Amino acid sequence: MRALQLTGPGTLELRETPVPEIGPTDLLLRVGAAGLCHSDLHVLAVPVTLRAEPMTLGHEIAGTIEAVGAEVEGRAVGERGLVYLCWSCGVCRECVSGNENVCLAAGRAAMPPCPGLGPDGGMAEYVRIPANSFVPIGEMEFDQAAPLADAALTSYHAIRGAREELRPGATAVVVGVGGLGHVAVQILKAITAVRIVAVDIAPDKLELAGECGADLGLRADGETATRILELTDGRGAEAVFDFVGNDATARLSVEAVAPNGAYRMVGLAGGNPGIDAGPAGGPGLPWGATVRKSYAGTKSDLLACVALARSGALRMSVERFDLADGPTAVDRLERGLVRGRAVLIP
Numbered sequence: 001m002r003a004l005q006l007t008g009p010g011t012l013e014l015r016e017t018p019v020p021e022i023g024p025t026d027l028l029l030r031v032g033a034a035g036l037c038h039s040d041l042h043v044l045a046v047p048v049t050l051r052a053e054p055m056t057l058g059h060e061i062a063g064t065i066e067a068v069g070a071e072v073e074g075r076a077v078g079e080r081g082l083v084y085l086c087w088s089c090g091v092c093r094e095c096v097s098g099n100e101n102v103c104l105a106a107g108r109a110a111m112p113p114c115p116g117l118g119p120d121g122g123m124a125e126y127v128r129i130p131a132n133s134f135v136p137i138g139e140m141e142f143d144q145a146a147p148l149a150d151a152a153l154t155s156y157h158a159i160r161g162a163r164e165e166l167r168p169g170a171t172a173v174v175v176g177v178g179g180l181g182h183v184a185v186q187i188l189k190a191i192t193a194v195r196i197v198a199v200d201i202a203p204d205k206l207e208l209a210g211e212c213g214a215d216l217g218l219r220a221d222g223e224t225a226t227r228i229l230e231l232t233d234g235r236g237a238e239a240v241f242d243f244v245g246n247d248a249t250a251r252l253s254v255e256a257v258a259p260n261g262a263y264r265m266v267g268l269a270g271g272n273p274g275i276d277a278g279p280a281g282g283p284g285l286p287w288g289a290t291v292r293k294s295y296a297g298t299k300s301d302l303l304a305c306v307a308l309a310r311s312g313a314l315r316m317s318v319e320r321f322d323l324a325d326g327p328t329a330v331d332r333l334e335r336g337l338v339r340g341r342a343v344l345i346p
């Protein structure tokens with residue numbers, strides 16, 4: 001089969017590889033679509049090797065069951081679904097509490113095994129998955145379903161975790177209207193009655209935010225925090241979701257969040273919010289504000305995302321590419337040219 005593999009730091013190659021063999025508790029999935037996430041760019045950019053041998057990328061996967069492991073019950077060849085990306089242990093105290101996204105098996109500050117970031121991922125014709133990571137999608141198109149696995153899941157989890165602050169009339173800021181952010185705007189629209197302010201450096205992304213339901217779009221610059229304070233009578237936004245995570249957006253989030261508000265770090269660009277333990281005053285974090293480094297989401301969050309999409313409340317803006325054109329998709333994402341999510345079709 002064909003697979004898009006990381007063959008060395010920063011090197012992506014389309015290679016011929018054997019179709020994966022499955023174990024007794026696995027499924028073999030024929031991939032229908034695999035989303036390209038900005039995290040894949042981080043993986044390509046950092047000079048680390050996640051494993052010794054080539055690794056297939058792709059952690060947003062939707063497809064059809066091709067084969068069922070000998071011990072798997074309740075699944076059949078031909079079923080359509082997507083893949084929950086936290087391949088958690090299922091028995092640690094976080095897993096049994098329903099917090100599979102922070103499974104403890106890999107370690108305190110690590111993440112559970114994730115396809116395409118350790119085990120082979122879905123940018124291939126077939127992928128091996130643990131049977132319990134399969135989530136049915138009914139008749140939904142694969143290119144719509146794949147981005148639910150991360151872009152929607154991660155956004156939904158961050159938003160759900162801030163729900164106390166998202167009362168009707170509150171202001172929520174979405175920083176970075178890319179693959180994740182454009183879904184975050186739709187989720188806020190679907191499950192809250194807040195005013196949604198979108199922030200991006202690119203005007204076309206603000207236009208997309210408007211189509212997704214944002215009430216207002218702001219160009220990101222040195223004045224963005226001031227503008228948000230003006231819009232909120234000096235109070236700040238009850239919630240700020242940072243889907244970029246560089247120094248500028250981390251600072252912006254700290255300076256624009258309201259007292260008792262929620263600042264949620266999702267983007268992984270290594271930004272420093274400059275939070276210290278000094279007294280209040282100046283542009284720093286206000287009293288009572290909470291900061292959460294939000295990772296992926298729980299399986300129950302994923303079911304909620306699938307339900308929202310099936311109800312018509314979520315519509316992914318997708319750019320489709322043939323698997324062989326993966327490098328072109330990567331290049332377009334790097335240059336900020338993708339509107340919504342790039343999705344590879346094997």
Ligand code: NAD
Pocket residue numbers: 036037038039040042150154175176177178179180181199200201202205220243244245246248249265266267268269294295296333336340
């Ligand atoms: P993307 O490239 O699709 O979107 C990024 C958006 O941010 C673009 O619209 C871009 O124009 C905008 N942007 C860039 N710099 C900006 C700035 N200074 N101010 C405002 N907007 C700016 O990326 P994505 O796939 O949506 O991923 C977003 C981030 O989230 C990445 O860092 C990714 O690694 C991370 N991520 C985290 C998790 C998690 O669980 N924490 C999960 C998935 C992705």
Ligand code: ZN
Pocket residue numbers: 037038039040059150
């Ligand atoms: Zn991702």
Ligand code: ZN
Pocket residue numbers: 088089090091092093094095096100102103104105
């Ligand atoms: Zn666990």
